[in-house]
Amino acid sequence: MKCLSIALLMCCLSSVAMATGSPERPAVIVGSKAFTESVILGDVAADLAQQAGARVRERRELGGTRVLWDALLHSDIDVYAEYTGTLRREIFAGRNLSGTRIALKKALAEKGVTLGPALGFSDSYALAMRKNEARRLHIHSISDLRKHPDLEFGFSNEFMARSDGWPGLQKAYSLPQTHVRGMAHELAYRAIATGAIDVTDVYTTDPNIHAYHLALLRDDRHFFPSYDAVFLWRSDLAKRAPTVVAALRRFAGRIDVATMRRMNAAVQLDDADDRAVAAAFLGKSGSASTPESMWDRLALRVRQHVVLVVISLGAAILFSIPLGIIASRRRFLGQTILAVTGMLQTVPSLALLVLMIPLLGIGGPPALLALFLYSLLPIVRNTHAGLVNIDSALIDSARALGLPYTARLWRIELPLALPSILAGIKTSAVINVGTATLAALIGAGGLGQPILTGIRLNSIPLILEGAIPAVLLALLVQGIFELVERLLVPRGLRRV
Amino acid sequence: MTRALLMHGYGYSDGMLKLEGVRKSFYGGEVLHGMDAHFERGVTVVIGPSGSGKSTLLRLLAGLEVPDAGHVVADGLQLEPAQMLAHRRQLGYVIQEGGLFPHLTARQNVALMARYLKCDAEWIASQVQILTGMTHLSPALLDRYPSELSGGERQRVALMRALMLEPDVLLLDEPLGALDPLVRFGLMPELAAVFRELNNVVVFVTHDLAEAEYFADRVMLMHQGRIVQSGSYADLLERPANEFVSDFVRAQRPVREA
Numbered sequence: 001m002k003c004l005s006i007a008l009l010m011c012c013l014s015s016v017a018m019a020t021g022s023p024e025r026p027a028v029i030v031g032s033k034a035f036t037e038s039v040i041l042g043d044v045a046a047d048l049a050q051q052a053g054a055r056v057r058e059r060r061e062l063g064g065t066r067v068l069w070d071a072l073l074h075s076d077i078d079v080y081a082e083y084t085g086t087l088r089r090e091i092f093a094g095r096n097l098s099g100t101r102i103a104l105k106k107a108l109a110e111k112g113v114t115l116g117p118a119l120g121f122s123d124s125y126a127l128a129m130r131k132n133e134a135r136r137l138h139i140h141s142i143s144d145l146r147k148h149p150d151l152e153f154g155f156s157n158e159f160m161a162r163s164d165g166w167p168g169l170q171k172a173y174s175l176p177q178t179h180v181r182g183m184a185h186e187l188a189y190r191a192i193a194t195g196a197i198d199v200t201d202v203y204t205t206d207p208n209i210h211a212y213h214l215a216l217l218r219d220d221r222h223f224f225p226s227y228d229a230v231f232l233w234r235s236d237l238a239k240r241a242p243t244v245v246a247a248l249r250r251f252a253g254r255i256d257v258a259t260m261r262r263m264n265a266a267v268q269l270d271d272a273d274d275r276a277v278a279a280a281f282l283g284k285s286g287s288a289s290t291p292e293s294m295w296d297r298l299a300l301r302v303r304q305h306v307v308l309v310v311i312s313l314g315a316a317i318l319f320s321i322p323l324g325i326i327a328s329r330r331r332f333l334g335q336t337i338l339a340v341t342g343m344l345q346t347v348p349s350l351a352l353l354v355l356m357i358p359l360l361g362i363g364g365p366p367a368l369l370a371l372f373l374y375s376l377l378p379i380v381r382n383t384h385a386g387l388v389n390i391d392s393a394l395i396d397s398a399r400a401l402g403l404p405y406t407a408r409l410w411r412i413e414l415p416l417a418l419p420s421i422l423a424g425i426k427t428s429a430v431i432n433v434g435t436a437t438l439a440a441l442i443g444a445g446g447l448g449q450p451i452l453t454g455i456r457l458n459s460i461p462l463i464l465e466g467a468i469p470a471v472l473l474a475l476l477v478q479g480i481f482e483l484v485e486r487l488l489v490p491r492g493l494r495r496v
Numbered sequence: 497m498t499r500a501l502l503m504h505g506y507g508y509s510d511g512m513l514k515l516e517g518v519r520k521s522f523y524g525g526e527v528l529h530g531m532d533a534h535f536e537r538g539v540t541v542v543i544g545p546s547g548s549g550k551s552t553l554l555r556l557l558a559g560l561e562v563p564d565a566g567h568v569v570a571d572g573l574q575l576e577p578a579q580m581l582a583h584r585r586q587l588g589y590v591i592q593e594g595g596l597f598p599h600l601t602a603r604q605n606v607a608l609m610a611r612y613l614k615c616d617a618e619w620i621a622s623q624v625q626i627l628t629g630m631t632h633l634s635p636a637l638l639d640r641y642p643s644e645l646s647g648g649e650r651q652r653v654a655l656m657r658a659l660m661l662e663p664d665v666l667l668l669d670e671p672l673g674a675l676d677p678l679v680r681f682g683l684m685p686e687l688a689a690v691f692r693e694l695n696n697v698v699v700f701v702t703h704d705l706a707e708a709e710y711f712a713d714r715v716m717l718m719h720q721g722r723i724v725q726s727g728s729y730a731d732l733l734e735r736p737a738n739e740f741v742s743d744f745v746r747a748q749r750p751v752r753e754a
Contacts, residue, residue, distance in 0.1 A: 393591055393592075393593065393595045394595055394597060394598075396555075396560055396591070396595065397589070397591065397595030397596075397597070398597075399560055399584065400558050400559075400560060400584055400587075400589035400667075401584065401585075401589075401608065401609045401657075402581045402582070402583075402584035402585035402609065403608075403609065403612060404581055407612055411608070411612070412597060415599045416597070416598070416599055418599075489599075490599045490600070490641065491641055492598045492599050492600070492601070492641025492642060492643050492644070493598055493599045
């Protein structure tokens with residue numbers, strides 16, 4: 001039974017893997033993180049590669065540095081835009097690669113990754129003030145802040161906590177300010193515009209710097225590490241697509257801070273399409289993407305979502321019920337099974353998704369496996385509980401009739417446990433539909449995709465485009481299982 | 497006709513269900529201390545206060561428990577684990593609340609084992625019909641679920657289920673214990689009629705002296721894991737074996753006589 005379930009799961013996973021990989025594999029796959037600047041740079045790289053004659057496929061808006069990096073190592077993507085600070089502080093966190101580019105280049109080469117030339121801008125932390133206020137107080141650099149201890153500081157919560165944020169900054173510059181608050185990044189702009197705070201942290205390419213008329217203060221003691229934007233690509237790309245690598249190399253120094261800020265502003269503040277902005281920057285006419293209707297987009301996302309849910313939940317049902325039965329028969333083994341599936345449930349869903357990448361790469365298969373693991377516990381636990389809680393008088397009656405073990409299980413115990421088992425499946429299904437929205441973070445698509453884009457662009461309609469169908473889908477799934485319950489559970493077992 | 501069908505009598509013959517030196521402990525405490533007993537055609541009422549070991553005795557006879565020492569002997573053969581299923585199919589077992597399966601209708605409960613053994617559908621139907629007559633169950637109730645039946649109706653269905661495969665032995669564990677007095681009073685003569693009609697080995701466990709008086713061909717009084725007296729109901733009253741027996745009898749008499 002167990003072997004069968006594993007085989008079935010593998011079948012499901014591999015069929016999805018085949019479905020997601022197109023028959024003729026594109027020569028170059030470009031990835032990007034789920035924030036606008038990364039998406040634009042990804043689109044730029046994709047356009048460059050296309051102009052260089054490659055067949056290009058994009059995997060946009062993946063869920064963060066770890067996902068992109070693992071995908072690069074796993075050959076799921078070939079190129080993406082990264083920052084040197086991120087490489088030093090996150091990817092090679094344990095190693096001291098500060099300072100020289102050469103050390104970083106060598107560390108990357110050991111992993112089979114090539115460090116491309118700097119693109120020409122740095123997206124680092126900076127402090128910002130209202131322009132007229134800075135001019136009035138003659139503040140040009142962070143050192144100048146020392147002369148104004150009464151200024152109100154409001155920083156993003158992350159900046160308050162990071163060692164390269166406020167705590168380090170205060171020490172490095174001996175800043176005397178005591179009025180320092182943490183707040184949500186978006187709120188900080190409004191606060192500084194209304195004068196509730198005077199100084200906040202920003203990213204140097206943040207489009208809001210223009211929109212809110214802010215001036216950046218010079219980091220005259222070079223406290224903030226530089227986050228120079230670079231392209232990273234798999235070293236084997238030089239052999240597979242030398243023209244593409246040449247084009248990426250030629251791109252050195254082509255984007256300065258002002259240009260990047262302008263492109264970010266076009267997408268985030270003026271609702272321009274990322275691909276169109278990238279194309280315009282490269283001097284290409286027209287939009288690179290063909291506009292699709294909301295309904296086509298929605299149909300695709302719903303289809304992807306349903307496939308994720310149906311396969312992972314189906315496999316979980318086939319696997320969990322036998323597990324639950326075994327758990328109810330063997331006390332010790334049962335405790336172990338419940339403990340392990342329980343532990344899986346406590347792993348944060350995002351972490352579980354990311355943990356799958358080194359094994360299965362990005363896209364459908366790792367998402368399916370993570371959703372599958374996540375769906376086990378409610379079904380195993382309810383199957384176990386349903387069987388264990390059967391009145392012992394009924395078991396005795398079945399034994400006294402002379403029903404053998406297997407017949408007792410099939411004809412008496414499982415039917416009696418059925419309401420509990422179905423309740424477990426229903427719980428699992430609803431959790432599964434919700435968790436599947438996170439699958440977009442590792443490139444598996446689904447209804448999480450519009451939500452992710454919506455968060456990036458701060459667009460409520462886009463977020464709703466993912467959230468509403470997801471809620472409806474959860475309700476539908478619940479309705480389906482209630483119908484199944486009505487059909488399968490005999491009248492005698494229904495709670496009155 | 498009914499009688500002929502139910503009395504075709506292969507399998508266990510008279511006096512062929514025995515306990516020989518049976519000991520049984522649960523969680524370290526011995527419940528039965530080396531018990532010898534034999535059960536013959538007719539109704540044997542096993543009576544005793546709670547904790548006397550009478551239910552354990554019945555479960556041993558039903559093959560639901562295995563003795564720690566000694567043997568259950570059926571038809572002259574010591575019962576081995578391998579024969580347990582066959583043994584259980586030769587007997588009918590009724591417990592206090594009926595033990596009906598709530599996910600099956602009354603008819604499905606009664607026919608469960610016959611269906612499992614792939615008995616002929618016509619035979620099943622006629623057998624169910626005979627048993628409804630015998631237990632005075634209204635046939636209209638057969639398609640109800642146990643939760644839709646009254647306590648008395650449930651016990652009738654449980655009895656039908658126990659009798660479906662024409663058992664040689666009928667074991668009943670306080671079958672009237674959970675019923676309210678009026679229902680119980682109504683069911684007693686019907687049950688007695690069924691026992692008379694079957695005329696096979698019936699072991700009836702109860703703590704109620706009135707039931708013993710009403711049903712018993714023989715009474716077996718148990719106390720602390722031993723049989724303290726075995727014989728007729730009249731013997732129990734007139735020739736109590738020891739002080740416990742007379743105390744037990746007196747305790748269940750109406751107060752004015754005490």
